[in-house]
Amino acid sequence: MSNLFSGLNARMRAAQRVEHANPIIPSDEPILGGLRPSNSAPRVSLPQSPSLSESMRITPPTIDWPRPLPLWLNPAYSKHIVKGNLMTLSARPKTVEHGEWIAHQVVEHYRILWNFVRVVHEKEDNGKAICNKSSCPQMSAGTNRSYTWLNKNHEPVDLPANEYMTLMQRWISGKIDDSSMFPTDPDGVSFAFHQEYSAPTAAHLFHQDPVEEWPGSRSGFPKHFASTAQLIFRQIFRVYAHLYWNHFVDPFYHFNLEKQLNSCFSHFILTATTLDMLRPEELEPMQYLIDLWTADGTFPLGSKPYLYANVERGKYISSLGRRV
Numbered sequence: 001m002s003n004l005f006s007g008l009n010a011r012m013r014a015a016q017r018v019e020h021a022n023p024i025i026p027s028d029e030p031i032l033g034g035l036r037p038s039n040s041a042p043r044v045s046l047p048q049s050p051s052l053s054e055s056m057r058i059t060p061p062t063i064d065w066p067r068p069l070p071l072w073l074n075p076a077y078s079k080h081i082v083k084g085n086l087m088t089l090s091a092r093p094k095t096v097e098h099g100e101w102i103a104h105q106v107v108e109h110y111r112i113l114w115n116f117v118r119v120v121h122e123k124e125d126n127g128k129a130i131c132n133k134s135s136c137p138q139m140s141a142g143t144n145r146s147y148t149w150l151n152k153n154h155e156p157v158d159l160p161a162n163e164y165m166t167l168m169q170r171w172i173s174g175k176i177d178d179s180s181m182f183p184t185d186p187d188g189v190s191f192a193f194h195q196e197y198s199a200p201t202a203a204h205l206f207h208q209d210p211v212e213e214w215p216g217s218r219s220g221f222p223k224h225f226a227s228t229a230q231l232i233f234r235q236i237f238r239v240y241a242h243l244y245w246n247h248f249v250d251p252f253y254h255f256n257l258e259k260q261l262n263s264c265f266s267h268f269i270l271t272a273t274t275l276d277m278l279r280p281e282e283l284e285p286m287q288y289l290i291d292l293w294t295a296d297g298t299f300p301l302g303s304k305p306y307l308y309a310n311v312e313r314g315k316y317i318s319s320l321g322r323r324v
Helices: 002-021 098-121 161-177 225-253 258-274 280-295 304-308 311-323
Strands: none
Touching: 098 161, 098 225, 098 258, 161 225, 225 258, 225 280, 258 280, 258 304, 280 304, 280 311
């Protein structure tokens, strides 16, 4: 052992003697071909810059939802049964009057939605529905969002989700069945004037005093029809949000109905935003899904959902799903 340590000490002393004999002078000057430039050569100091990894670092968008993310934010389960541009389904034909088109969309999307609601409302073999007072004590859409219903005194009250949706169904059906709100007389149906398809009339050839108009005014819809339609679209959105947050896995995924649900909801979002029936802040409970569908091309450039979406966040959510 003594010989071992003495040998190591000798090597260390020899290294120290070499170091003192040939000291290394630190310098920032480059050595070219093994030769150091002369002192007369100009020295160029380069500014410090971040490393390549730091300069290429990309901060991922903030995802403030609970982890793991809901199954419907996984790209594998956010697909559709239809392909193509959904804007063709939401675009108003040029000769269809604006109010008539809104009324058609209200009735159509309400009919589609209620087919999904029936799945969670119908009782199973045990005598209970999937959506009941125990499973859904509130009309919620996520952990931080719940909706209240206004009672007869216009006071907000918390209701179980199944009761909320039942009251919503009665309220919307009552509005649609009200002929003063949704006129059904075919003689009162008007059309939108379009110079490419309609011959000019005296009203367009001669000056007339301006007449107050609103969506559907020429077809007999009341002045408050548009605001009522907005309320209906808002209620439909709330039900969709509840179905996604609380029932996407059971029953829709278990019944292989997730693609049908996605197709109908994306069509609804595109229609509601195109007609200005939903404001951007009202989309918040489903915003990440809208971001995801914008990133994968479901909502194309130029559509209202695209304007309301965070495309980079949608791409990031898509990448999270591919890692699973």
